[in-house]
Amino acid sequence: MDSLLLLRRTLSAGKEPALLAADGSAATDIADAAQLSFADQDQPTAIDLATPTRFVRQRAQVGEAGPVDLRGVYFAWLCRDQNVASYLTACQEKNIANLTFVERTSLITWLQGADDHSEFIVSEKQAQAKDKAEAGKPAAAAKTPLDPRLTETYANERVLQDHNSVLDGVKPTSFEYVRKEAVTNFLQPARERAAGASRRPTAAASNGSSSAAAAVSNPARKQRREPIILLSPSASALLTMTNVKDFLERGVFSSAPTTASGESIQTISRASARIGQLRFLVVDSVDRFKPDYWERVVAVFTTGQTWQFRSYPNGLNNPNLLFQKVKGFCLNYAGDPLPDNIRSWNVDVVQIDKVHRFRDRETVEGLWDSLEKWMEARGWSGRGVQS
Numbered sequence: 001m002d003s004l005l006l007l008r009r010t011l012s013a014g015k016e017p018a019l020l021a022a023d024g025s026a027a028t029d030i031a032d033a034a035q036l037s038f039a040d041q042d043q044p045t046a047i048d049l050a051t052p053t054r055f056v057r058q059r060a061q062v063g064e065a066g067p068v069d070l071r072g073v074y075f076a077w078l079c080r081d082q083n084v085a086s087y088l089t090a091c092q093e094k095n096i097a098n099l100t101f102v103e104r105t106s107l108i109t110w111l112q113g114a115d116d117h118s119e120f121i122v123s124e125k126q127a128q129a130k131d132k133a134e135a136g137k138p139a140a141a142a143k144t145p146l147d148p149r150l151t152e153t154y155a156n157e158r159v160l161q162d163h164n165s166v167l168d169g170v171k172p173t174s175f176e177y178v179r180k181e182a183v184t185n186f187l188q189p190a191r192e193r194a195a196g197a198s199r200r201p202t203a204a205a206s207n208g209s210s211s212a213a214a215a216v217s218n219p220a221r222k223q224r225r226e227p228i229i230l231l232s233p234s235a236s237a238l239l240t241m242t243n244v245k246d247f248l249e250r251g252v253f254s255s256a257p258t259t260a261s262g263e264s265i266q267t268i269s270r271a272s273a274r275i276g277q278l279r280f281l282v283v284d285s286v287d288r289f290k291p292d293y294w295e296r297v298v299a300v301f302t303t304g305q306t307w308q309f310r311s312y313p314n315g316l317n318n319p320n321l322l323f324q325k326v327k328g329f330c331l332n333y334a335g336d337p338l339p340d341n342i343r344s345w346n347v348d349v350v351q352i353d354k355v356h357r358f359r360d361r362e363t364v365e366g367l368w369d370s371l372e373k374w375m376e377a378r379g380w381s382g383r384g385v386q387s
Contacts, residue, residue, distance in 0.1 A: 002124060003036075003070050004053045006045065010038050011077070012113045020046060030075055031094040049074070054122045055107060057099075072097050073107065080108045082235065090235040093305075227298040227380060229268070231284040234303045238331045238352065241266055244282050248368075251361035253352055274372045275380055286311055298380070299327040299371055302347065304339025319345050327374045329367065 010017055018026065019033035027033035035046040052067035075096050079087045084101055091098035099107065103120055110118040229248075231239055238255075239247060241263045246252045248268045268280040280298075294313065300322065302308055309317045316322045319341070328347035332338060333354050342349065350367050353359045 002054065003047045003051055004055060004073065004121065005124075006038050006047070007036075007070075007074065007077075008111050008113065011111055015039060017074070029094075030071065030078065031096070033071075036070055036074060054124070055118075055120050056122050057103065058120065068097070068099070072099065076104050076107055077111055080104075085233070086235045089233065092307075093234070093236065225296055226267075226279045226281045227375065228293060228296045229280050229282045230286065230297060230300045231282060232301050232303045232305070232308050233284045234305055234308065237301070237303050238333070239301055241282070241284055244268070247360070247364060248280075248282075251364040252357065253360045253363075270368065272368065272372055274376055278380070297326050298375055299329060301329050301331060302342075302345075304330065304341040304345075306341065323347055327371050329371075 007017065017039075018037040019028070019030055020035040020037050021027040021032065022034040024035075030049075033049060035048055037046045047070060049069065049071035051070045053070055053073050055068045055073055057065050057068060075091070075094070076087075076099050079090055082090065087104070088098055090096075106115075106118045106120055109115045110121060231237065231241065231244060238253075243254050245266050245268060246254055249270070264283065264285070266282040268282055269277075270280060271277045281296075286293075291313075294316065302319070306319065309319055309322060311317075312322065316325070319328075322328070323346040328345060329350055330338070330342045330347050331350045331352060332342075334351040335354070338349065348367075348370055350363060352363060
């Protein structure tokens with residue numbers, strides 16, 4: 001049975017194939033699995049994950065064109081609800097060749113049965129004819145190696161993409177942050193200037209510079225500067241934009257769903273006897289960070305992967321230096337092994353019970369206690385302004 005067709009029929013029947021290790025035991029991670037087992041009537045069929053399929057990449061770069069193995073096809077299906085960034089990150093973590101947006105969309109649509117044709121899938125007759133032709137070739141008819149200069153030229157080629165493949169994503173993007181920033185940075189200051197210009201001088205204003213100095217020195221007139229918490233964008237992170245509010249604000253942990261939330265920012269309200277009332281901003285990307293935003297970062301959650309810090313500015317892209325300047329946390333299931341890097345970094349490990357949710361509140365309060373002590377020592381007040 002053709003592996004690609006067998007996978008489609010299994011998924012269309014509402015079943016999921018099982019991952020098997022090399023010794024035939026069940027595997028939970030596709031990176032450690034060796035076979036994919038299909039329930040074919042009474043006799044299960046197991047196919048090696050390294051088996052090439054009829055899904056053929058047509059890209060021109062050297063080493064990228066050709067059939068995609070069963071591992072790459074099934075992993076694309078497992079990540080069907082993830083956005084492009086999460087899918088690419090997961091492929092890098094598990095050392096699995098990623099498909100392009102167009103390829104992955106075409107494959108998933110075909111596997112779901114929504115389309116009977118895919119430009120990347122070779123028909124069974126064509127595949128059989130190619131196999132016969134390959135088998136009939138003499139050994140001496142091997143391909144002549146490419147000229148090294150031609151190989152280098154192919155390696156530097158890039159696929160031309162249109163606006164559909166570049167701008168479109170698998171999930172809708174929320175641009176609510178643009179409206180909020182426009183109101184904060186443009187509309188409100190303009191209204192304040194207009195209101196100030198319309199006021200007439202009063203007798204109290206005769207003091208001149210003394211009144212202006214008193215207004216500036218009033219903490220209530222200072223711009224609100226909420227502290228910022230950074231999450232890891234890794235697909236393996238337990239704390240994401242979808243569950244961080246419930247966890248940090250309500251003290252309830254829930255497993256992060258496979259689908260992206262579409263939220264680019266979350267706000268967390270926190271009231272404590274130590275630092276008063278504060279509102280925290282939580283983000284998982286620093287792409288839109290301005291230089292002064294880094295002064296407001298108080299905590300960074302990490303999974304122990306150094307690539308998380310590549311886009312951080314100089315002096316903060318080294319985790320050993322970063323976690324001397326901000327509070328570091330690693331959220332981990334109790335009993336699971338810790339990444340090696342976590343042991344050498346200045347990071348607090350927060351253990352989450354896999355089953356008992358009543359312990360979440362105690363865990364979260366311990367996290368906040370550690371962070372608030374760190375913030376209090378650095379002068380953060382209940383207004384979100386550093387003194």
